[in-house]
Amino acid sequence: MIEVQGLTKRYGQFTAVRDLSFSVQPGEVLGLVGPNGAGKTSTLRCLTGIIPSQAGTIRIGGVDLKADPVAAKRKLAFFPDEPRLFDYLTVRQHLAFIARVYGVRDHGSLAGPLLEEFEIADKADKLPSELSRGMKQKLVIACGLLHGPAVLFFDEPLTGLDPLGIRRMKDSIVRRARDGATIVLSSHLLHLLQEVCTHVLILKQGEKLAHGTLAEVAARYSRGEAGVSLEEVFIRATGGSES
Amino acid sequence: MLGALLYLRLTSVANQARRQALRLRNPRYFAGMIAVIGYFYFFLFRNMHRMPRTGPHGAAINPMLFGATAGILVMMAIWIIGAWIFPDLLPGLRFSAAETAFLFPAPVSRRGLIHFSLASSQFKILFTAVIFGLLRTWTEPSLASFLRHTAGWWVLFSAAELHRVAAGLTYGRIRERGGSVARARALAAAVIALFLAAAYLAVERGGAAPDLLRGSDLAGWLDELFRRGALAWLFWPLRIAAAPYLAADGRAFLLALGPALALIGLHYAWVVGLQVSFEEGSIAQAEKRAQRAAAWSAGGSPFSRAPGKAGRDPFPLAGPGRPEAAFLWKNLLSVGAAVPWSRLAIALAGFAAAVAATSWRHASRGPRPEVLPIVVLAAAAMAAFYTFLIGPQLARQDLRGDLAQMDVLKTYPLAGWQVVGAEMLAPAAILSGVLWSALLAALWAASRLPGPAWLGPGERLVAAACLAALIPLVCALQLLVPNAALLYFPAWHQAGRTRGAGLENMGQRLIFVFGQLLSFLLLLLPAALLGGLLFLATQWLIGAAALALAAAAAAVILGAELWCGVWLLGQRFERYDLSHESL
Numbered sequence: 099m100i101e102v103q104g105l106t107k108r109y110g111q112f113t114a115v116r117d118l119s120f121s122v123q124p125g126e127v128l129g130l131v132g133p134n135g136a137g138k139t140s141t142l143r144c145l146t147g148i149i150p151s152q153a154g155t156i157r158i159g160g161v162d163l164k165a166d167p168v169a170a171k172r173k174l175a176f177f178p179d180e181p182r183l184f185d186y187l188t189v190r191q192h193l194a195f196i197a198r199v200y201g202v203r204d205h206g207s208l209a210g211p212l213l214e215e216f217e218i219a220d221k222a223d224k225l226p227s228e229l230s231r232g233m234k235q236k237l238v239i240a241c242g243l244l245h246g247p248a249v250l251f252f253d254e255p256l257t258g259l260d261p262l263g264i265r266r267m268k269d270s271i272v273r274r275a276r277d278g279a280t281i282v283l284s285s286h287l288l289h290l291l292q293e294v295c296t297h298v299l300i301l302k303q304g305e306k307l308a309h310g311t312l313a314e315v316a317a318r319y320s321r322g323e324a325g326v327s328l329e330e331v332f333i334r335a336t337g338g339s340e341s
Numbered sequence: 342m343l344g345a346l347l348y349l350r351l352t353s354v355a356n357q358a359r360r361q362a363l364r365l366r367n368p369r370y371f372a373g374m375i376a377v378i379g380y381f382y383f384f385l386f387r388n389m390h391r392m393p394r395t396g397p398h399g400a401a402i403n404p405m406l407f408g409a410t411a412g413i414l415v416m417m418a419i420w421i422i423g424a425w426i427f428p429d430l431l432p433g434l435r436f437s438a439a440e441t442a443f444l445f446p447a448p449v450s451r452r453g454l455i456h457f458s459l460a461s462s463q464f465k466i467l468f469t470a471v472i473f474g475l476l477r478t479w480t481e482p483s484l485a486s487f488l489r490h491t492a493g494w495w496v497l498f499s500a501a502e503l504h505r506v507a508a509g510l511t512y513g514r515i516r517e518r519g520g521s522v523a524r525a526r527a528l529a530a531a532v533i534a535l536f537l538a539a540a541y542l543a544v545e546r547g548g549a550a551p552d553l554l555r556g557s558d559l560a561g562w563l564d565e566l567f568r569r570g571a572l573a574w575l576f577w578p579l580r581i582a583a584a585p586y587l588a589a590d591g592r593a594f595l596l597a598l599g600p601a602l603a604l605i606g607l608h609y610a611w612v613v614g615l616q617v618s619f620e621e622g623s624i625a626q627a628e629k630r631a632q633r634a635a636a637w638s639a640g641g642s643p644f645s646r647a648p649g650k651a652g653r654d655p656f657p658l659a660g661p662g663r664p665e666a667a668f669l670w671k672n673l674l675s676v677g678a679a680v681p682w683s684r685l686a687i688a689l690a691g692f693a694a695a696v697a698a699t700s701w702r703h704a705s706r707g708p709r710p711e712v713l714p715i716v717v718l719a720a721a722a723m724a725a726f727y728t729f730l731i732g733p734q735l736a737r738q739d740l741r742g743d744l745a746q747m748d749v750l751k752t753y754p755l756a757g758w759q760v761v762g763a764e765m766l767a768p769a770a771i772l773s774g775v776l777w778s779a780l781l782a783a784l785w786a787a788s789r790l791p792g793p794a795w796l797g798p799g800e801r802l803v804a805a806a807c808l809a810a811l812i813p814l815v816c817a818l819q820l821l822v823p824n825a826a827l828l829y830f831p832a833w834h835q836a837g838r839t840r841g842a843g844l845e846n847m848g849q850r851l852i853f854v855f856g857q858l859l860s861f862l863l864l865l866l867p868a869a870l871l872g873g874l875l876f877l878a879t880q881w882l883i884g885a886a887a888l889a890l891a892a893a894a895a896a897v898i899l900g901a902e903l904w905c906g907v908w909l910l911g912q913r914f915e916r917y918d919l920s921h922e923s924l
Contacts, residue, residue, distance in 0.1 A: 143748070146751075146752050147751060147752060148748045148751045148752060149751075149918040150915075150916055150918065167756075167915070168754045168755060168756055169754070171752055171753065171754040171755075172754040174752070175752075176748075176749075176752045178748060178749070182745060182746050182748065182749050184671060184675070184743075184746065185675070186652060186671075186674050186675035186677075187671060187674060187675075188651045191651070191654070191671075191674065194654075194658050194660075194667075195658070195667050195670065195671050197660040198658055198659070198660060198661075198662060198664055198666065198667035198670075199664045199667050199753050199754075199755065200664075200753075200754060201660065201661055201662075201664070202660050203660050203661055204660060205660045223651055224651070225650070225651050
């Protein structure tokens, strides 16, 4: 579970996120959307403890991120938009490293099925330079899932994946939510969010425009029309511009 | 084609200059520019305003300048030898990634591309020659000397560059014609070995080397050395290339310039006449350079290579246990994969063979002091000196190496001090390993050489044990400084790594290097003072044990400093926000 209360992030004089509050329950998939510069990445980076916020409280699985960051980080996994891997570690060595950092016992028995699930088992002894972008992305996800996190943050998870990879990734996200994981997903691909998310949070200039289930948010901007797509909702909510 | 090159270079230089001028509004860049102006003035231009048009010819080169010149010539020789012994798998000319993307599909002939690449390299060569020519004005402050030596360096660099390119293309030609490159490499290695042996014999028989401190004539000595017998033929091209630089006056220079230009012309004809496919190799080299630049920009070592194959685990890493061990394991793995072990082994074997041969020849010529311990002692001292001086800049398997992964590191369930301390383990271990090896070698050498009476074998052992215990702490403290610089001044750290970084960034690096040395000395001072005082106060009472006592006290101080430093950097790491800091 994620609980955010009054989150504010400033860069000098510029406020990237202003007084943001929301919560995500286990089993829910929250889609974080907004135009460029809306504060999505800053929000994700604050929620994962990468950057400090100026105000507000963040609780990950009931643990205050500011008060006990180590315990909170044990419960989460963050998947950045660019797969950042260690150049000199093979697929297998990445998993061994992560297992030690997170203190995962018997990681060998966990790593095998993960590599199978993401279809990179045959690449176990390959370096990142020998992997395609999609495979790197899969390795990042396998590393993130190794310690069985309860809370998952995805930043543009489909970038670089082929159509089959996209399908599998969507299935994987939905399955993990069904198994009780709390998931936040930031993306510009609104059709992905529509397929995968249970809830949506629309940001603009660091402020919350709308938050709720897909149906609730759609109803708010539908003007009485039926079957309004998330794309249309997004355009109406944000006024069709970044500013 | 050359018009396009000129446009590209001049426009790039103008845009870069404009960008640098705009950046000077920022105080830190301005400070950097002041530092670099001061540096250039002190080292290069301070003699310019009082420089006569002509000056004393053939003035003795000072020892420092001689060392630098000899070093550059040796590096050039190694560079050329490397081109013959370790050629690239595919021959290639130097192009940037953008140049390969735009020029290779363009309607330009292969010869045009060769001209573009060769002319492009001339910009760097000319700039370097001017800098080296200015350096020579230290001892010969005259315009004529500056022009003569600049032209001399230009001839040397141009000939070396053309030779290197020709070597690569020659292998390409052999490969294209179905020949054995391995056999050709072996032949080249044998010829080079013959040249080196001949050079050694020439130096050995050449009589006393010039006493540079007393201003004897280096050029004359070298000229005499390589003028006799078969050596004159063996080193004939080298003598021609070096003659303009070594010319004592304008007339000699002009006489030497003709043959030197002819030599360059022959090399040019060699390169152009080979007609080998170089495009594929050029693209591969450009990509490799781009990757290296990206790795450097992301915090890696300037000498690091992209890993070709996976490295072996340095030690087994089980799941449970201290997470710090995982960082040590990971960073040691990166060293194993990045170091060109086979080339290093060949170079070390060559060095060992040269030392052994020298030692054997020395011994066979009568009862003289052992030369091997002296060589080993000197090598150990050099290794220790350079490890202290530039070791922390080369061993970057810490936070600096993981700059691109900083976001990921911050999501790990570890306290800041744990990440910082764990990241520093591998470079500290590497530097300690080098210093321990140097210490062992020095200990062995000292046991074979006569020493002062007060430093007997027992005292040596105690001193070595104390030093060995202090070395890891000192290395870790050294590493603390660049990591602190990264975390506290990330914008400076990043700015110095961007491609096309300006002169003011060079100034910032100078400030950094000075700051690093100063900080390190300040960190050592309390431990040195306490240890020294304890030793002086107790050595008359407990003898050699006073050394151990002093070392223990110093270790406590160094350890406390290290702990505080890591803890503070950990706090900083937790608050670190690159997106904010770099603004």
